[in-house]
Amino acid sequence: MGFNLKEAFLGRISKESKEDFVLNQDYLEKLSVIEIGALNGEILDDSAHFNKFFPTIKSFLKNASKISKNPNKTMNLDYLDYGVRVPQNLSKENDAIDYVLPFYNSIDSRSGVDWRNVLPITILPAVLGAFGAALINPNLVTSKYGKRANELEVRVVKSLAKILGYKELDKAWGLALEGSTKGNMYGYLLGLRKAFPQIKEEGLMGLQEKFLFANSQAGHFSNFTNLAAIGTGRKNAMRIPANKFGCIKIQALKEKLEDCYQKGIIVPTILLTIGTTDHCAIDDVKACWEVVEELAKKYPNHHRPHIHLDAAIGWSLTFFNDYDLDKNPLSLKESFLEKLPRIQEKCRNLHYADSITLDIHKTGFTPYSSSFFIVKNIRDFENMMWGSDEFKYFDPSKDQLSPVQYSLECTRSSSGVYATAMALKSLGIEGYQTLLAAGLQYSHLLKEKFVKLGNIAVVNPDLGFTCLFRPYPSFISKAQDLYEREIHDPDFHLESSKLNSYMDKFYKFWQKHKSPSTPLLDFVATAAWSQYGSQDYELPSWKAYMLNPRVGKHMKAFMKEFLALRAEFERLLLKKS
Numbered sequence: 001m002g003f004n005l006k007e008a009f010l011g012r013i014s015k016e017s018k019e020d021f022v023l024n025q026d027y028l029e030k031l032s033v034i035e036i037g038a039l040n041g042e043i044l045d046d047s048a049h050f051n052k053f054f055p056t057i058k059s060f061l062k063n064a065s066k067i068s069k070n071p072n073k074t075m076n077l078d079y080l081d082y083g084v085r086v087p088q089n090l091s092k093e094n095d096a097i098d099y100v101l102p103f104y105n106s107i108d109s110r111s112g113v114d115w116r117n118v119l120p121i122t123i124l125p126a127v128l129g130a131f132g133a134a135l136i137n138p139n140l141v142t143s144k145y146g147k148r149a150n151e152l153e154v155r156v157v158k159s160l161a162k163i164l165g166y167k168e169l170d171k172a173w174g175l176a177l178e179g180s181t182k183g184n185m186y187g188y189l190l191g192l193r194k195a196f197p198q199i200k201e202e203g204l205m206g207l208q209e210k211f212l213f214a215n216s217q218a219g220h221f222s223n224f225t226n227l228a229a230i231g232t233g234r235k236n237a238m239r240i241p242a243n244k245f246g247c248i249k250i251q252a253l254k255e256k257l258e259d260c261y262q263k264g265i266i267v268p269t270i271l272l273t274i275g276t277t278d279h280c281a282i283d284d285v286k287a288c289w290e291v292v293e294e295l296a297k298k299y300p301n302h303h304r305p306h307i308h309l310d311a312a313i314g315w316s317l318t319f320f321n322d323y324d325l326d327k328n329p330l331s332l333k334e335s336f337l338e339k340l341p342r343i344q345e346k347c348r349n350l351h352y353a354d355s356i357t358l359d360i361h362k363t364g365f366t367p368y369s370s371s372f373f374i375v376k377n378i379r380d381f382e383n384m385m386w387g388s389d390e391f392k393y394f395d396p397s398k399d400q401l402s403p404v405q406y407s408l409e410c411t412r413s414s415s416g417v418y419a420t421a422m423a424l425k426s427l428g429i430e431g432y433q434t435l436l437a438a439g440l441q442y443s444h445l446l447k448e449k450f451v452k453l454g455n456i457a458v459v460n461p462d463l464g465f466t467c468l469f470r471p472y473p474s475f476i477s478k479a480q481d482l483y484e485r486e487i488h489d490p491d492f493h494l495e496s497s498k499l500n501s502y503m504d505k506f507y508k509f510w511q512k513h514k515s516p517s518t519p520l521l522d523f524v525a526t527a528a529w530s531q532y533g534s535q536d537y538e539l540p541s542w543k544a545y546m547l548n549p550r551v552g553k554h555m556k557a558f559m560k561e562f563l564a565l566r567a568e569f570e571r572l573l574l575k576k577s
Contacts, residue, residue: 112550191269275314280464
């Protein structure tokens with residue numbers, strides 16, 4: 001018998017061995033169904049498959065949309081029904097759809113009747129961008145896996161940096177993240193690494209120097225939870241008092257910083273807020289930067305703090321930075337235009353910050369999650385960098401872009417990148433101005449109405465997406481003066497506490513008796529602080545969040561019912577007394 005090359009490499013081939021790598025036909029048929037339904041490349045490449053699958057998607061989304069318009073306000077947390085009953089065998093597609101659809105009974109922000117918090121609507125182009133990202137599903141950890149998704153991320157970062165006012169776009173850099181909490185963590189970490197480069201290897205336990213972060217009394221709760229997450233602890237932070245408008249007090253910040261400098265305490269990061277959650281207050285970034293500059297000259301050997309902005313909400317106000325107040329191309333209300341310069345003045349100075357966090361999914365009309373962390377100078381990432389020899393799965397040095405070397409994540413979704421790109425390109429500056437101006441103007445009109453009534457005080461009179469208001473008893477005639485006394489006069493504390501109790505009870509009464517079709521509002525336990533002493537006396541407020549352009553059609557009905565229910569509430573109070 002002659003030499004057989006095939007047998008020499010594979011061994012003698014028998015009839016049995018031919019079946020070694022052949023799978024069961026029934027299994028292959030099931031696998032084929034999954035390939036057609038789940039391997040998205042097949043759907044995109046084969047129009048027959050796509051035409052077969054698309055009606056299912058269309059029907060699913062249509063039914064989900066219908067259900068979400070009538071949200072079930074309760075949750076079923078019975079432990080027996082809490083889990084998803086996963087079938088033993090492959091189920092039909094419709095079985096999964098029928099199971100999932102009821103869970104779209106969620107809060108739907110599209111109607112404009114939910115005024116409680118940042119519950120943004122999404123625009124279709126952004127949804128399509130996120131949907132396409134889910135189909136292709138690249139990982140932004142490295143261009144080896146992301147390719148042009150990584151390129152798009154850089155393009156989006158550069159465009160956002162320009163909108164925010166950064167001048168040297170060649171130096172600006174950033175990352176797409178899942179939320180602003182992570183972005184603020186980056187802000188803290190960059191400051192910490194710049195102040196103590198050695199902690200990347202040695203950790204915090206090796207530090208001999210004392211340090212304190214600085215943030216605002218009116219800042220987001222993640223300002224503290226992040227400190228616990230990175231291991232520095234909540235106690236290693238200075239809470240700087242806020243003024244009656246919710247903005248950080250620059251003089252108080254200066255005094256705290258100088259006290260630290262004199263005691264040799266390092267301040268790694270100063271965290272400011274552009275658009276606080278409740279007030280939509282904007283801290284004065286330039287004034288803070290000037291304080292840092294002044295102290296740097298006075299204490300040249302002391303570490304210079306990293307200035308980070310939590311602009312999760314307020315970033316979008318920068319779309320109005322170049323709005324022509326004289327020509328008024330969108331025909332915005334005159335009384336609104338009178339207050340716009342104050343917003344423009346502050347938002348034109350964001351470029352003084354070293355880094356910024358922004359959520360496009362909050363005030364940019366994109367789906368969750370579309371969040372970005374942007375640095376003024378890419379060199380700030382140096383102390384976050386790891387060498388390419390640290391990574392065993394791939395060699396980052398051979399990739400065009402390798403965010404894994406300076407990011408905290410090994411998995412980063414491209415959904416927010418594609419959604420943001422679609423939103424920016426489809427809406428443009430004017431489109432964003434138009435959408436945002438609706439909610440801003442409605443909030444402004446509501447504040448004007450409350451002030452005219454005389455018995456309701458507005459806590460945050462500046463322009464913003466929120467309206468914080470304190471409804472006093474209807475016999476009050478000068479509510480705004482009364483509110484000023486509450487926050488400035490310590491001798492009025494007892495009377496103020498009684499007013500707080502009135503507002504709390506009225507809110508609960510209103511919640512119980514309001515009609516389902518009128519808007520939902522929030523009650524904020526800490527909407528303002530006393531401006532005397534240690535500023536530890538807190539005042540509550542009602543809160544209307546008016547980002548949605550559709551809120552306008554519900555305002556008259558809300559006001560009519562609100563005033564009627566207050567009259568009924570007071571009638572019952574008198575009856576009880």
